[in-house]
Amino acid sequence: MITTVVGSYPKVAEQxxxxxxxxxxxxxxRKEWTDAQLERTCQEITRSVIQEEETAGLDLxxxxxxxWEDLVTPIARGLDxxxxxxxxxxxxxxxxxxxxxxxxAPRRRGPILVDDYRFATRCTRRPVKxxxxxxxxxxxxxxxRHYRSERKFVLxxxxxxxxxxxxxxxxxxxxxQFDEPALGLAxxxxxxxxxxxxxxxxxxxxKTAVYVYFGSLDGTLSALMRSSVDLVGxxxxxxxxxxxxxxxTKITKELGLACLDARNTKLESVTELHALFDLIxxxxxxxxxxxxxxxxxxxxxxxxxxxxxRQLVKAVRSYRPAT
Amino acid sequence: MLLTTxxxxxxxxxxxxKARSQARKGETSASALRELEERAxxxxxxxxxxxxxxxxVDGEQYRGDMVAYFAEQLGGFRQSELVRxxxxxxxxxxxxAGPVKRLRPITVEWWRFAQGLTSRPVKGMLTGPYTIMDxxxxxxxxxxxxxxxxxxxxxxEEARDLERAGAQYIQVDEPAISTRPEEMDLxxxxxxxxxxxxxxxxITHICYGDFKTIGPKLHRLPVDQIDLxxxxxxxxxxxxxxxxxxxxxxGLGVVDVHSHRIxxxxxxxxxxxxxxxxxxxxxxxVDPDCGLKTRTPExxxxxxxxxxxxxxxxxxxxxx
Numbered sequence: 098m099i100t101t102v103v104g105s106y107p108k109v110a111e112q113x114x115x116x117x118x119x120x121x122x123x124x125x126x127r128k129e130w131t132d133a134q135l136e137r138t139c140q141e142i143t144r145s146v147i148q149e150e151e152t153a154g155l156d157l158x159x160x161x162x163x164x165w166e167d168l169v170t171p172i173a174r175g176l177d178x179x180x181x182x183x184x185x186x187x188x189x190x191x192x193x194x195x196x197x198x199x200x201x202a203p204r205r206r207g208p209i210l211v212d213d214y215r216f217a218t219r220c221t222r223r224p225v226k227x228x229x230x231x232x233x234x235x236x237x238x239x240x241x242r243h244y245r246s247e248r249k250f251v252l253x254x255x256x257x258x259x260x261x262x263x264x265x266x267x268x269x270x271x272x273x274q275f276d277e278p279a280l281g282l283a284x285x286x287x288x289x290x291x292x293x294x295x296x297x298x299x300x301x302x303x304k305t306a307v308y309v310y311f312g313s314l315d316g317t318l319s320a321l322m323r324s325s326v327d328l329v330g331x332x333x334x335x336x337x338x339x340x341x342x343x344x345x346t347k348i349t350k351e352l353g354l355a356c357l358d359a360r361n362t363k364l365e366s367v368t369e370l371h372a373l374f375d376l377i378x379x380x381x382x383x384x385x386x387x388x389x390x391x392x393x394x395x396x397x398x399x400x401x402x403x404x405x406x407r408q409l410v411k412a413v414r415s416y417r418p419a420t
Numbered sequence: 421m422l423l424t425t426x427x428x429x430x431x432x433x434x435x436x437x438k439a440r441s442q443a444r445k446g447e448t449s450a451s452a453l454r455e456l457e458e459r460a461x462x463x464x465x466x467x468x469x470x471x472x473x474x475x476x477v478d479g480e481q482y483r484g485d486m487v488a489y490f491a492e493q494l495g496g497f498r499q500s501e502l503v504r505x506x507x508x509x510x511x512x513x514x515x516x517a518g519p520v521k522r523l524r525p526i527t528v529e530w531w532r533f534a535q536g537l538t539s540r541p542v543k544g545m546l547t548g549p550y551t552i553m554d555x556x557x558x559x560x561x562x563x564x565x566x567x568x569x570x571x572x573x574x575x576x577e578e579a580r581d582l583e584r585a586g587a588q589y590i591q592v593d594e595p596a597i598s599t600r601p602e603e604m605d606l607x608x609x610x611x612x613x614x615x616x617x618x619x620x621x622x623i624t625h626i627c628y629g630d631f632k633t634i635g636p637k638l639h640r641l642p643v644d645q646i647d648l649x650x651x652x653x654x655x656x657x658x659x660x661x662x663x664x665x666x667x668x669x670x671g672l673g674v675v676d677v678h679s680h681r682i683x684x685x686x687x688x689x690x691x692x693x694x695x696x697x698x699x700x701x702x703x704x705x706v707d708p709d710c711g712l713k714t715r716t717p718e719x720x721x722x723x724x725x726x727x728x729x730x731x732x733x734x735x736x737x738x739x740x
Contacts, residue, residue, distance in 0.1 A: 107503070108504060109501075110501075116502065119510060123508065166506070183652060184506060184678060186599065190599075191513075191554060192506060193506035195507070361558060362500065362559055363559040395504060397503065398500040398513070399501055401500075
């Protein structure tokens with residue numbers, strides 16, 4: 098089993114790399130700081146985050162998405178056609194994001210995340226994965242005033258995200274991951290989401306992954322096993338029905354076992370994680386399992402986020418499957 | 421009819437913001453801070469009286485986050501490090517680490533202070549049990565339900581004490597109520613624990629709602645008045661109420677609290693007239709969409725003035 102995080106990591110750490118980003122962003126907002134000055138702060142924190150992931154013993158890293166306000170804004174800002182609008186709740190969290198509104202046909206001006214990705218890889222020798230919003234989630238959390246057709250909007254986003262995914266693979270990303278929390282919504286259009294995911298992953302010369310978190314995957318999991326990605330990441334924490342579904346589904350892909358609650362500070366015991374591994378082992382060979390928290394760690398205070406990382410690594414390293 | 425009020429929080433003046441940050445670092449004493457909080461409260465109450473607000477709020481000058489404020493004074497909670505709420509905003513999300521207990525009345529003394537400054541009614545302002553649960557980490561209770569119902573008991577004690585002190589209006593805010601449709605019934609049950617047997621007019625404020633899911637259950641909320649944000653959705657919510665007989669009073673948010681723009685009085689008047697096609701005049705309370713604490717004091721004052729002027733103009737046109 099290998100260990101990874103889903104994506105985000107706390108941007109401030111009172112007991113670690115400090116809270117400098119808050120002041121830096123304030124100065125930048127007031128135009129007292131240039132983009133380059135803010136970027137330097139973001140780079141310092143990114144370097145600290147990567148170092149923490151490495152020291153904790155994680156196998157597959159991310160850059161912690163230190164520059165990201167949320168999953169979609171960085172991409173929406175990198176495309177022509179979007180306006181970033183009012184505050185909206187981020188799924189079922191007490192966390193808010195600014196809703197992108199599409200006013201005209203979107204266009205990708207050029208690579209969006211590639212420079213950030215390259216910076217992250219220079220901070221470590223371990224593999225760093227690239228993370229993008231999935232096209233369906235991107236559309237669901239945005240407002241389409243241009244196409245006024247869900248299908249057209251989703252598929253257009255898939256095409257643009259595919260360009261970015263290819264560029265990230267070209268930059269060396271061994272894994273390109275799409276986050277599709279909207280697939281956990283009760284009214285998700287699974288068929289359209291998977292069609293879009295196929296478009297988004299087409300020709301991407303890297304391992305591709307999709308992570309679905311927050312909601313329930315009851316009813317969606319077998320469809321995901323027929324999707325175009327190599328790895329399906331499943332949040333088994335948020336809704337108990339997902340684990341039941343996992344027990345009943347034939348797992349034909351690599352499995353992302355997203356199993357530590359990144360939305361609650363209560364720390365899972367190694368024993369309970371081992372019990373889960375025992376259960377999963379019966380469904381899929383463990384060398385095809387990647388273990389992680391259930392979603393980005395930014396929902397937690399830094400101390401607890403780091404504790405979860407360490408517990409994750411400890412549980413995986415100490416696991417001896419009964420034969 | 422068309423009584424005017426505010427949702428709860430009002431911006432803190434610069435001197436108070438500074439003092440709060442100094443107090444956190446131990447550079448200002450609690451009593452010095454308290455004095456400034458009282459001064460700011462006095463100023464806001466005087467302002468509300470001057471512009472002609474009918475139902476007064478104390479402005480919550482002594483509160484930070486609406487959940488953390490209660491968590492800090494209840495037994496069982498622990499404070500966390502910073503977590504981000506959106507953009508560049510961070511807060512300390514409370515952790516439920518043991519059984520939740522009310523050690524002493526929390527808001528009653530401030531309510532008495534505020535009511536002592538004005539002859540108009542001052543609302544008692546509480547955060548609802550479901551929202552306190554949803555906006556905290558839970559390391560103690562076995563389920564979200566158990567945590568919510570335990571918190572409901574302590575919020576109920578506080579509501580009773582406010583009523584005993586003389587509060588005619590008690591608002592129990594539940595902005596988180598629409599977060600998880602499958603938990604809406606739990607939120608309603610917990611709110612019922614708080615409001616049961618109260619004689620004061622009870623109000624709940626809900627925001628950021630997914631209306632498709634909460635709309636059909638609004639009439640079941642165990643309160644007399646439901647306060648909603650209409651302005652930041654261009655009054656589209658009115659469509660939901662059209663043609664239904666809604667038995668509760670409605671707090672009608674008529675100015676957007678997330679924008680710097682000051683709504684022209686005429687615009688608010690026009691929107692109020694739209695609302696009057698759906699609700700009866702005596703059913704409507706007029707207020708901003710939400711707490712104004714994220715605006716500058718000047719913006720908040722302008723917006724409150726617009727609320728009162730528009731409500732007054734419409735009231736006069738109804739009388740004539």
